[in-house]
Amino acid sequence: MAAIEILGLEKIYSVGFWRKRPKRALHPLQLKVEEGEIFGFLGPNGAGKTTTLKLLMGLTFPTGGSARILDMEINDPRMKAQIGFLPEQPYFYDYLTARELLEYYGQLSGVPAKERSRKVGEILARVGLSDSANVQLRKFSKGMLQRAGIAQAILHDPKVVFFDEPMSGLDPMGRREVRDLMEQLKHEGKTVFFSTHILSDAEILCDRVAIMNLGQLRGVGAVSDLLSSVRGKVELVWQGTVVPAALRALGADCHVMGATVRAVLSEKDQDAAIEALRRERLRLVSVIPVHMSLEDYFVEQVKPAQAKAGVSA
């Protein structure tokens, strides 16, 4: 059973005073997330990530399409009892203490009264808020609020967890802790669906990712698969400042750096390039395969559309 199935979810807003212009926040989206995986939902601001999450949580209503979580309808309370949600930059009832907040959420999630205080205590310890358990939330720092948000999302032991920008507001230590937490959740057999624009985190954590831009899905798959599809480039470095015409003709990307030149070109042209350098009697320093990072892939996917939309990347 797929943990999350998005079947053509679509959202169009009406913008403008007389409701004239429709604004497409999300084009029909098809996506499937398997149980037990950590799934990254990537994209620049305005890509439709938060819109998708709000649709999945039943906070806004789709213009078209549907979705199923744990093979249940979006508004099914039985389903909601098994999911957790951390919204972007969450704001909680600031007149409550951390403990009271979690108790309240526990009540609403149907955590039995007998277990509630124990579970609240455990979760507070897990996210590192035990010391601040009885402090009112209005006195919390941004990082502490984020931890509280994570706490309420996992308090009732959900099967699927949705995080919207979980690293926001955290210092590097905090981010490391959240990453570790997400790994733990995966080990516990939970499915983690999170959106972010910090690609290095996604690269480390995710089994699979989806890349969104301007409301559309631009690519989805395992990280390694995505990156391998753009493999096949090599970097040549040689001494001197001369760039043979033959190399330019091969379409190499050449940069002169001090006393050496760096050129990146596709793997299949590697032999021809080395031959060209030898003819010119240029001294080859290194030949290295190039690894594309997720960021490169990302920018590559996002750039053309951004340019088309007149937005600078």
Added chain:
Amino acid sequence: MSASRRTTIISSLLLAVCLLGSALVLHRLDHIRTRATLQEVLYVSSPKVLKRLSLGYDGLLADVYWTRTVQYYGNKHHTYAENYDLLAPLLEITTTLDPHLTVAYEFGASFLAPKPPNGAGMPDRAIQLTEYGIRNNPNDWQLYYELGFIYYMELKDYSKAADAFERGSRLPNTNPFLKILAGRMAEHAGDIATARMMWTTAYQTTPDKDIRANAAAHLRAIQVDEDVAALEKLSAIYEQQTGHFPVSFSELQSRGMVRGVMLDPLGHPYKLTGDGRIEVREPDDLPFIELGKPLGYVQKTLKIPPVD
């Protein structure tokens, strides 16, 4: 059916049911409370206090109280009440809040002064009210007319009535009638013609429906009194000539005394009883008549037909 659908349907139905229910219960509450609403008038019976409480919005509050006054009178009227206790306080409050509400003074003159069941039977209060109105609106000829009206109709004090009409006639932009009325008070106060003039003026100068209906009813009564007096005179002459009283109009017609069947202001023919008296057929519809009432008739109700 999804839960959302179910919630929508149930709450829509419940809303509709409650809408209906609230209207019904409210209706019921009105019945329980008809007297209660206006009892509160007694609790703030000091108009001055009320004016202060109104926080400067006296105009609006005056309108509110005026509405209540009209409703109060209407309700009492329809139930042929014997007392109109709250009419005077209501009018006093209304005019304290808005001393320039002329129609309130006209209402007082028409319905505060006359005796029940047509009015509250408080001519002195009515005079007080009108004098207060005159103090606040010294250039409104209408009010002097109302004052004279009260003295003339209820108190039969013709010299004071003449006085009032005289004062009013001296105003700029006054109704020329006031001069005439002032003159008539001196000699012809008791005449039917004067009374007719008074009621006609009342009818023509007020926009209020109740006052006009009242004036129209009085005019009809005057007409009936005139007709009955004339017909009884003719019956007497006929009896002298023929030895018996007429029982039909054709008899009178044959003698050239009338031109045809005579109808009362409501369109019903007068009844010629065999003993020289003339009667109206529907005395209930003709309040205020002095003559023409059938023998032993006691007016139980007060029906004043509305005017359009």
Added chain:
Amino acid sequence: MNHRIFHIATNTFREAVRDRVLYNLIAFALLMSGAAILVGQISFGIERLVVINLGLTAVSLFGTVIAIFIGIGLVSKEIDKRTLYTVLSRPVRRWEFIVGKFFGLSGTLVVNTFFMAIGVFAALLYVSRHFQKTDGWILVALYFIVLQFLMITALSLLFSSYSSPLMSAVFAFCVFVIGSFAEDLRGFAAMTNGFTRWLATGAAYLVPNFSALNVISVVAHEQPVSAQLIFYNTAYALIYATMAICGAVLIFEHRNLK
């Protein structure tokens, strides 16, 4: 289902308390004490009348202000602050949220009124040294005031479910004023004709009628209140509040949260 409504209600109550709403009781206590002492000094024969009139009117007005000012924020505040996100992602139905909020605020007002009632009776005792049998009717007047609060709370909740706090405050205030003069509105309506009459009468029935619930003067003059009136007023207030809550539920059920 029920326990979630209960928890939401309790949390709403807690929020009101921590937002220092109950501090209004201090202002009320000061008012009543001051009035009682002043009236006690003057002793002009209508001390009880003044204390009851002033006390009950103050209870009504204070409570109405609280009902409106907290009521209009009940939903809109949660939407603006996005605290709703984490609530609705839980197995809480939207209508449970609305009903829970209603009971929470109503409960706050009942507690508030309870303490105020003590204040009124204390002031009464002070000025007249003893209680009379007719003072029992004051409790009925207080009960009617609570019914009035239920209606205002429900209406404020309705406005809150679709409108910003500023607009809601304006609406709620207008409705309160119109509702106090609803009987006169019906009187006005009766004097018009045709379509206007139809429209005006409809509006007059739709608007909350508070006049029937105001028996302050009656009770101040030591008059009884009929059982029939109590029954029908209860029915009216409950039906009307239910109606407004249904409206709020309907609106909120279909609302896209920003």
